[in-house]
Amino acid sequence: ENSPAPLPERAIYGFALFLGSWFGFILYLIWAYIPETWLFSLGLTYWPQKYWAVALPVYLLVAVGIGYILLFGINMMSTAPLDSTHTITDNFAKKQQQKKFQEEAIPALRDIPISEVNRMFFLPEK
Amino acid sequence: MAEEWRFRSASGASIALRRRQHSASCRELAVRGPRLQLHSLSAATSAVWLAAYGLFALSENSMVLSAAIFITLIGLIIYLHFVKIDQESLLVIGSLGIQVTSSYASGKENTTFIEMGQVKDVVINEAIHMQKVIYYLCILLQDPEDPQGVSEVVPLFQSSKPRLDCLIEVYKSCQEILEQRKTAPQSS
Numbered sequence: 001e002n003s004p005a006p007l008p009e010r011a012i013y014g015f016a017l018f019l020g021s022w023f024g025f026i027l028y029l030i031w032a033y034i035p036e037t038w039l040f041s042l043g044l045t046y047w048p049q050k051y052w053a054v055a056l057p058v059y060l061l062v063a064v065g066i067g068y069i070l071l072f073g074i075n076m077m078s079t080a081p082l083d084s085t086h087t088i089t090d091n092f093a094k095k096q097q098q099k100k101f102q103e104e105a106i107p108a109l110r111d112i113p114i115s116e117v118n119r120m121f122f123l124p125e126k
Numbered sequence: 127m128a129e130e131w132r133f134r135s136a137s138g139a140s141i142a143l144r145r146r147q148h149s150a151s152c153r154e155l156a157v158r159g160p161r162l163q164l165h166s167l168s169a170a171t172s173a174v175w176l177a178a179y180g181l182f183a184l185s186e187n188s189m190v191l192s193a194a195i196f197i198t199l200i201g202l203i204i205y206l207h208f209v210k211i212d213q214e215s216l217l218v219i220g221s222l223g224i225q226v227t228s229s230y231a232s233g234k235e236n237t238t239f240i241e242m243g244q245v246k247d248v249v250i251n252e253a254i255h256m257q258k259v260i261y262y263l264c265i266l267l268q269d270p271e272d273p274q275g276v277s278e279v280v281p282l283f284q285s286s287k288p289r290l291d292c293l294i295e296v297y298k299s300c301q302e303i304l305e306q307r308k309t310a311p312q313s314s
Contacts, residue, residue, distance in 0.1 A: 079254050080253065080254075082255060082262060082264075082281045083264075083278075083279050083281050084279065085276055085277075085278070087251055087253040087279065088251060088266070088276060089276065094275065113274070114247075114249050114251065114266075115249055118249045118250055118297065122294050122297050122298065123301060
């Protein structure tokens with residue numbers, strides 16, 4: 001039901017968005033560039049201040065730039081510090097059940113405690 | 127009986143590991159970082175004083191120069207006393223506990239003692255630290271309620287950050303002593 005295939009409805013939505021965005025852009029250009037007196041003489045008086053025609057794009061660009069730094073910072077804040085137990089285990093590992101060991105079968109998947117892993121890696125077997 | 131090896135830290139600085147065996151169940155492992163170098167100290171001082179002289183030339187205010195000297199002195203004292211760790215050592219006594227000591231460049235020493243009943247294991251753990259994945263040695267503290275659980279992780283050698291080869295040496299030495307706990311159980 002969620003396939004990305006091109007459907008007729010999607011083509012229509014796309015075209016409507018295309019026309020709508022062109023209309024919005026032309027409207028923005030008219031608002032920003034045409035002097036107020038000309039617009040008043042046409043009877044269109046209820047426009048926002050032209051200050052916003054420059055302010056809003058600048059706000060948007062500054063927000064995008066801050067967003068990069070913010071995302072970086074949020075990532076660093078969510079990383080577990082070196083002294084937290086989250087670097088070793090978590091709720092799933094604590095609550096896992098031990099499956100019985102069967103002969104001739106591949107052992108069940110489980111979270112191996114860090115002491116065991118360390119012994120296997122770093123202490124050579126005699 | 128003391129042995130010494132040279133290794134590298136995670137950032138590439140040269141560190142030395144010294145191992146002393148005091149008895150069959152007592153070992154001391156010390157990691158020494160590089161001393162404060164004269165050339166880096168004079169480079170930092172010259173940079174601060176040149177910047178202060180530049181400010182003085184712009185503002186004609188002689189307080190800038192005395193402020194720069196003051197800042198350099200105070201900054202150096204704070205750095206030596208609170209930031210620059212010369213040596214971090216680990217003293218493992220089989221039946222008693224583990225003592226962790228950090229010695230600062232000004233002579234200050236910070237000591238923490240963890241008794242053996244609380245120590246579950248000493249392991250090498252990997253974690254993400256400042257856009258890098260580093261190996262670090264840590265002491266796992268036992269959770270009093272849950273025999274399999276870990277209540278706390280105490281990272282060791284935080285400022286010298288040795289690389290894996292040094293950590294493996296320290297790990298093997300610690301495990302030799304910790305294994306004696308299982309073979310010779312003491313009544314607690």
